[in-house]
Amino acid sequence: GVLRLISMRFCPFAHRTRLVLAAKGIEYETVNVSLKNKPEWFFDINPLAKVPTMQHDGKIVYESLVCNEYLDQVFPGRKMLPEDPLDKARIGMLQAIFDTKILPTIYKIGRTEGEERQDAFKVFKEGLSFIEKDLATSGKSFLGGDQPGYLDYSIWPWFERLPLKLGDDLKLQEAEFPKVLGWQAAMSGRSEVKTCAHALALYKANNANPDPDTGLDNSR
């Protein structure tokens, strides 16, 4: 009856599932693994040996968005995914826009300098404008409506880490992205987001010196 999440504390993909678990108030235990030096036993559970992976009464589920959909269907509490086919399709299409136009540019901003970085920021903002437009059209605070849903939790992990990528020099302007900035603030204030969050300083320390146990007591 115990749900186990195999995870890594700094993985943004596992973060997606930690958010949904927290949002739905699901009890679970965590086993953290190193993704750089994967334990051999992990491949026996998930042949891709990726996090998040869930074990539940002999069942195994992996892939962050597959885990999230599974949790949404199996556990009670607020529904994260809409029922209506077109609403559901909207979620899938925005996810594709995030995956294609936003996520790669966030990584690029983090990796480049000078003009290349400025260019990446420009492309990032082009992608972000789709999210801005969607929120402006719906008039809602979250992509899931009045409360966060599947898509909000799916993209949040990268927005939590975004200030580190943008640094002091790149800034999203309120005039250009009022809804996205409002969304970011609203998400930051959510209890489930706070439960799962890491301080920016901790992310920074882990980035500088990648270690899945960054911030944990040395006696472990």
Place this chain on the structure above:
Amino acid sequence: MPSEKAFKTGSSAPDPPAPGVLRLISMRFCPFAHRTRLVLAAKGIEYETVNVSLKNKPEWFFDINPLAKVPTMQHDGKIVYESLVCNEYLDQVFPGRKMLPEDPLDKARIGMLQAVFDDKILGTSFKLGRLEGEERQKAMKVLKDGLSILEKDLVSSGKPFFGGDQPGFLDYSLWPWFERLAMPLRGEKLPEAELPKIVAWQAAMADRPEVKTCAFDNATHLKFVEGYRAGNPDPDVGLAA
């Protein structure tokens, strides 16, 4: 009968589809669009096709789908894109055999097998055609690892298709790459002794009417891919001049 020829950069936008008409924006050789053509055929859904060039995309396409990718569907003012999003939408909105299971764990199984395919088979099969020697051997091993996971699933279920007694969401999602497998395998067949269920699945799928409706033969696929490799893909391969 409307032309199957691909709209290119500089072309005028076609009129929007008539009310009630489902339009598929596609490219005849795109494996992702192929996924959706298969589900449309399997569910017996009537639709019209507008083909576009993916190398020289018509500007009007970006107004419909900002990613300007196929498949894209237009239906009574609604727009849906991303092959698996299209397929799930069609499954929910149109009658006929259900492609996706209801049970959460069965649904999760589909998603996990898709991830294995994406990780070990999809990209690898694209690369294999171009690789030689040790690199090719390594890629073949990755491909076979992925195939053996799919094999194990069919052995466990004892069913001919990933969807059970009939093909479903996952069968149609994977099929386009298996139809094109002769190219990366350079004419070799998948080893029947190691992958008996997959080999049988391939034969069973090839025999399905909806698969035949959507299929191109190896020679036609090869002609397109050669053009693609040369930097000049011809979306109209096989059409009368």
